[in-house]
Amino acid sequence: MFLDIGVGILSAMFVSWHFDIPLTFWLVSAGIMFALLPDIDFVFYFFETDKITGYKHRNLIHNPLLFVPAGAILIGLLFGEIFAVLFTIASFLHFVNDSFGIGRGVRWLYPFSKNGYAFGYLHSRQLKWGLWKPVFIFDEKYIREFDEIHGDRDWIKNIYFQPHIFSIFEYVIFIVSIIGLYFYVRK
Numbered sequence: 001m002f003l004d005i006g007v008g009i010l011s012a013m014f015v016s017w018h019f020d021i022p023l024t025f026w027l028v029s030a031g032i033m034f035a036l037l038p039d040i041d042f043v044f045y046f047f048e049t050d051k052i053t054g055y056k057h058r059n060l061i062h063n064p065l066l067f068v069p070a071g072a073i074l075i076g077l078l079f080g081e082i083f084a085v086l087f088t089i090a091s092f093l094h095f096v097n098d099s100f101g102i103g104r105g106v107r108w109l110y111p112f113s114k115n116g117y118a119f120g121y122l123h124s125r126q127l128k129w130g131l132w133k134p135v136f137i138f139d140e141k142y143i144r145e146f147d148e149i150h151g152d153r154d155w156i157k158n159i160y161f162q163p164h165i166f167s168i169f170e171y172v173i174f175i176v177s178i179i180g181l182y183f184y185v186r187k
């Protein structure tokens with residue numbers, strides 16, 4: 001989440017710089033909202049009984065090939081080109097963020113494939129330094145098997161409430177975005 005907020009702020013700064021428009025409170029808020037929006041289905045996750053990794057909430061909206069263009073068109077019609085570009089960048093980066101660290105990949109090729117794809121690093125209950133691999137491919141049929149080994153029911157606590165390679169990365173990006181915002185607005 002901190003990563004998404006940071007990325008939302010950075011996206012708004014980029015759009016402001018690119019279109020040479022002032023970085024308003026609304027632009028920054030929209031950037032943050034767009035970067036968080038795909039996780040709106042997370043509310044359903046809280047009603048789930050089987051909370052093993054949080055990946056389940058991602059099946060509804062986390063389909064970038066559909067979500068990003070459909071959302072960009074809708075936002076473009078409602079709020080114009082600049083907000084459509086901001087939406088495209090922020091929501092695309094949300095899916096990039098979701099493609100490593102936590103979860104069981106993003107369905108990057110849906111509706112052509114239901115497989116989830118993750119890249120680089122994934123948290124594991126078993127391994128202190130997690131799993132490292134260029135590409136993880138998750139076939140729905142094998143996710144349960146994978147979770148029995150690596151799934152972590154306390155992933156929120158174990159990642160965010162103690163020093164963890166992934167949460168440190170998130171906090172760093174978040175802090176960088178706040179410092180960047182401060183200097184951008186001041187200049």
Ligand SMILES: [Zn+2]
Nearest residue numbers: 038039094098
């Ligand atoms: Zn997400």
